[in-house]
Amino acid sequence: MITVLPVEGMPEVHPGDEIAELITACIELFDGDVVVVTQKIVSKAEGRLVEVADDAERLALIERESVRILRRRDELVISETVHGFVCANAGVDLSNVDEGVAALLPVDSDRSARHIRDAIRARAGIAVAVVISDTFGRPWRRGLVDVALGCAGVAAIVDLRGTEDTRGRTLQATEVAVADELASAAELVMGKDREVPVAVVRGIDPTWLRESSVKAEVVRPHSEDLFR
Amino acid sequence: MITVLPVEGMPEVHPGDEIAELITACIELFDGDVVVVTQKIVSKAEGRLVEVADDAERLALIERESVRILRRRDELVISETVHGFVCANAGVDLSNVDEGVAALLPVDSDRSARHIRDAIRARAGIAVAVVISDTFGRPWRRGLVDVALGCAGVAAIVDLRGTEDTRGRTLQATEVAVADELASAAELVMGKDREVPVAVVRGIDPTWLRESSVKAEVVRPHSEDLFR
Numbered sequence: 001m002i003t004v005l006p007v008e009g010m011p012e013v014h015p016g017d018e019i020a021e022l023i024t025a026c027i028e029l030f031d032g033d034v035v036v037v038t039q040k041i042v043s044k045a046e047g048r049l050v051e052v053a054d055d056a057e058r059l060a061l062i063e064r065e066s067v068r069i070l071r072r073r074d075e076l077v078i079s080e081t082v083h084g085f086v087c088a089n090a091g092v093d094l095s096n097v098d099e100g101v102a103a104l105l106p107v108d109s110d111r112s113a114r115h116i117r118d119a120i121r122a123r124a125g126i127a128v129a130v131v132i133s134d135t136f137g138r139p140w141r142r143g144l145v146d147v148a149l150g151c152a153g154v155a156a157i158v159d160l161r162g163t164e165d166t167r168g169r170t171l172q173a174t175e176v177a178v179a180d181e182l183a184s185a186a187e188l189v190m191g192k193d194r195e196v197p198v199a200v201v202r203g204i205d206p207t208w209l210r211e212s213s214v215k216a217e218v219v220r221p222h223s224e225d226l227f228r
Numbered sequence: 229m230i231t232v233l234p235v236e237g238m239p240e241v242h243p244g245d246e247i248a249e250l251i252t253a254c255i256e257l258f259d260g261d262v263v264v265v266t267q268k269i270v271s272k273a274e275g276r277l278v279e280v281a282d283d284a285e286r287l288a289l290i291e292r293e294s295v296r297i298l299r300r301r302d303e304l305v306i307s308e309t310v311h312g313f314v315c316a317n318a319g320v321d322l323s324n325v326d327e328g329v330a331a332l333l334p335v336d337s338d339r340s341a342r343h344i345r346d347a348i349r350a351r352a353g354i355a356v357a358v359v360i361s362d363t364f365g366r367p368w369r370r371g372l373v374d375v376a377l378g379c380a381g382v383a384a385i386v387d388l389r390g391t392e393d394t395r396g397r398t399l400q401a402t403e404v405a406v407a408d409e410l411a412s413a414a415e416l417v418m419g420k421d422r423e424v425p426v427a428v429v430r431g432i433d434p435t436w437l438r439e440s441s442v443k444a445e446v447v448r449p450h451s452e453d454l455f456r
Contacts, residue, residue: 001233001234001417002231002232002413002416002417003229003230003231003232004229004230004231004232005229006229071454071455073454078454080368085368086367086368135402135404138366138405139314139367139448139453139454139455139456140308140313140314140447140448140453140456141375141408141446141447141448142403142405142445142446142447142448143384143385143403143404143405143406143408143445144402144403144404145404145405145408145409145412146409147369156371157370157371160419174363174372175370175371175372176363176371176372176373176415177366177370177371178371178416180369180371180373180412181373181412181413181415181416182416184373184408184409184412184413185230185409185412185413185416187409188230188406188409188410188413188429188432189229189230191388191433201416205419217370217371218369218370218371219368219369220367220368220369220370225367225368226299226301226306226367227299227367227368227455228367228368
């Protein structure tokens with residue numbers, strides 16, 4: 001059984017804030033917890049905020065954060081970001097920030113996750129895992145889901161290839177994107193219109209707790225990508 | 229807070245079995261629970277099993293279940309199924325079925341979900357929601373996640389467009405694919421190598437409990453799809 005707990009009472013986050021400190025003031029954590037933190041407050045704490053006066057500046061910003069544009073329609077740009085993610089508007093986000101300000105994705109979300117994980121360990125003496133989440137659209141399916149931009153202390157992918165199914169037949173392709181599923185599970189208690197930027201997933205399989213990286217394990221290399 | 233519970237002790241499923249009966253024998257359900265059932269046992273109960281003697285027959289079957297092939301590489305076919313899903317091998321699945329047998333996707337997974345929901349209500353008098361889940365790959369990201377093929381009694385998409393963010397600014401694109409996130413959350417307690425084809429998600433926002441359909445709400449029409 002796993003439980004997913006919203007972290008209530010988080011204050012507004014400002015550049016320079018230590019997110020680990022804000023979280024540990026709001027919830028008691030336990031060894032093996034996965035702390036899922038939305039990208040927005042990580043970007044704010046890291047000062048990844050840029051002034052955008054108008055739509056033209058916003059578009060220029062999106063292009064600067066992109067290495068390649070895949071599709072455009074009206075105001076929507078689907079691009080590959082400098083981090084290797086394919087998403088809308090290069091992750092440049094105007095919601096829940098001040099008017100005329102855009103939040104960019106963290107420079108290195110795996111590093112951001114490690115920083116929060118290490119700071120929680122240093123402050124509270126608790127060994128948690130951390131996932132940095134963001135809300136992405138998908139081709140072919142309507143609706144947005146939360147996925148992992150970065151992780152620390154939990155497997156981005158759990159590789160079940162080579163294990164046997166219940167008939168003793170070797171499974172072929174069952175690399176489960178655990179960090180993405182953790183981000184999605186966390187989103188179920190966050191909502192978009194509430195002030196809940198952090199959730200805790202408690203009770204995951206302890207064998208999933210290991211060093212990992214979304215960049216290294218999830219971002220699909222061009223060579224094996226059929227849609228880029 | 230939500231909890232995600234694996235349903236332990238489910239027996240092997242055979243054509244003609246009533247899945248609702250098997251589930252209610254294994255776990256006590258409560259009003260508002262979301263019962264997530266993997267496609268594999270739904271396909272088995274509905275007799276969606278086809279004999280495949282060899283790779284050529286398997287490939288012919290994939291083509292018959294597809295309306296359009298998007299990509300091919302080696303043994304992998306990415307196609308649009310007759311149901312409108314874009315996935316690997318048209319959902320034709322050789323794992324956890326007998327040697328020489330393939331499981332096809334349910335004909336109408338929303339209908340399958342309604343059937344299980346109604347049968348649970350009839351048997352146990354409990355008003356649950358049901359999600360039929362399957363394991364899909366994604367472009368641009370490695371690893372598989374569970375998504376919803378069908379649903380009953382829970383929103384496939386929760387539309388938060390038009391609600392205000394915490395700054396009072398109207399949010400633009402926040403249609404959350406709740407059924408997909410429920411499927412992903414459920415997968416975290418199922419694993420692929422264990423006999424856990426059903427999980428229960430307890431404690432979701434009760435405003436999400438409504439009539440819905442993956443086919444109507446999640447499958448993206450060609451006209452608005454930038455990648456088909």
